[in-house]
Amino acid sequence: xxxxxxxxxxxxxxxxxxxxxxxxxxxxxxxxxxxxxxxxxxxxxxxxxxxxxxxxxxxxxxxxxxxxxxxxxxxxxxxxxxxxxxxxxxxxxxxxxxxxxxxxxxxxxxxxxxxxxxxxxxxxxxxxxxxxxxxxxxxxxxxxxxxxxxxxxxxxxxxxxxxxxxxxxxxxxxxxxxxxxxxxxxxxxxxxxxxxxxxxxxxxxxxxxxxxxxxxxxxxxxxxxxxxxxxxxxx
Numbered sequence: 001x002x003x004x005x006x007x008x009x010x011x012x013x014x015x016x017x018x019x020x021x022x023x024x025x026x027x028x029x030x031x032x033x034x035x036x037x038x039x040x041x042x043x044x045x046x047x048x049x050x051x052x053x054x055x056x057x058x059x060x061x062x063x064x065x066x067x068x069x070x071x072x073x074x075x076x077x078x079x080x081x082x083x084x085x086x087x088x089x090x091x092x093x094x095x096x097x098x099x100x101x102x103x104x105x106x107x108x109x110x111x112x113x114x115x116x117x118x119x120x121x122x123x124x125x126x127x128x129x130x131x132x133x134x135x136x137x138x139x140x141x142x143x144x145x146x147x148x149x150x151x152x153x154x155x156x157x158x159x160x161x162x163x164x165x166x167x168x169x170x171x172x173x174x175x176x177x178x179x180x181x182x183x184x185x186x187x188x189x190x191x192x193x194x195x196x197x198x199x200x201x202x203x204x205x206x207x208x209x210x211x212x213x214x215x216x217x218x219x220x221x222x223x224x225x226x227x228x229x230x231x232x233x234x235x
Contacts, residue, residue, distance in 0.1 A: 001204060006150050007168045009204045014180045017200055021179035023129055025049065030105040030130045031097075032056055035065075037125050038089055038117040043081040051080055062103040065094035089117025107131040121158065128178055134171035137178055138162045141185030148189060150206035 001009075014021070024045040027033040032052070040048050055076040059065040065073070074087040093115045097103055105126060106112050112123035124137035136142070138158035146152040146161055151168065155161035169177045188195050194207070202208040 003150065003168060006204050010149060010151065010201060011173060013200055018180060021176050021183055023179065026052065030126070031062055033130060034105050034126055035090060037122045038093065039077060039080055039086055047080055051077055062094045062097040065090060066098045086117065092116030093118065105130065107133065109135060128175045132175055134166065134174040136162050136165045136169070136174050139182065142178065142181045144191060145181045145185040145189045148194065148205065148207035149201060
C-alpha cells in the first residue's frame with residue numbers, strides 16, 4: 001500500500017465513523033478560543049474548560065484583558081500548567097490584539113504568530129477552527145498518530161509532519177482531519193499503549209502491521225502426568 005492509498009483509506013474510515021469532529025475546548029467566539037488554546041499548552045482540555053468560565057466572565061473581550069494586571073489574570077488560571085508565563089502571554093496578546101488588530105483575531109497564520117503566547121500550532125488551530133483555512137496544527141497527538149499510521153514518514157519535528165500532512169490531505173479535509181487525529185490519539189492511539197484492539201485503522205496502520213500483527217503461535221503443551229488413583233480402604 002502506498003501513502004496515497006493509505007490516506008484514502010484513513011479519510012474514508014473517519015468520514016464514515018466520525019463524520020463530526022471538533023475541538024473539545026468550550027468557547028463562544030474567536031477571542032475566547034484564542035485564550036483557551038494559549039492556556040491549553042501542556043494542559044488538558046478538561047482542565048481548561050473548568051478554568052475558563054470565570055476567566056471569560058471577568059475578561060469577556062480583548063479590551064478588558066488588555067487593561068488587566070498579570071497578577072489578576074494569574075489568580076484566575078493558577079490551577080493550570082505554567083500559570084505565570086501564560087498570564088503574561090494573555091495580557092501581552094490582548095494588548096497587541098487591541099493595538100495592532102483593532103481587537104479582531106486575525107485570520108492569517110503570519111499575523112497570529114505575532115501575538116505573545118501564539119506559536120505555529122496555536123495559529124494553525126485558530127486559522128483552521130475559526131476561519132476554516134487548510135492549516136494543520138500538529139500537537140503531540142497528531143505527531144504521534146500520523147507517524148504510527150504511516151501518514152508521515154521520518155518527520156523529525158512538528159513542522160515536517162505538518163508539511164507532509166498538508167501535502168497529502170485534500171485542502172477541504174484538513175480542518176476536520178486535524179480533529180480526527182487529535183481525538184484518535186487522545187482516546188485510542190494512546191502514547192504509552194495504543195488500543196489497537198479497538199482501532200478501526202489497524203488494517204492499514206504501519207505500526208500495527210510491523211509490531212502487532214504477528215501470526216498465531218502454537219503453544220506446545222507439556223504432556224500431563226497420569227493422575228494416581230487413591231485406593232479407598234473399606235473397614
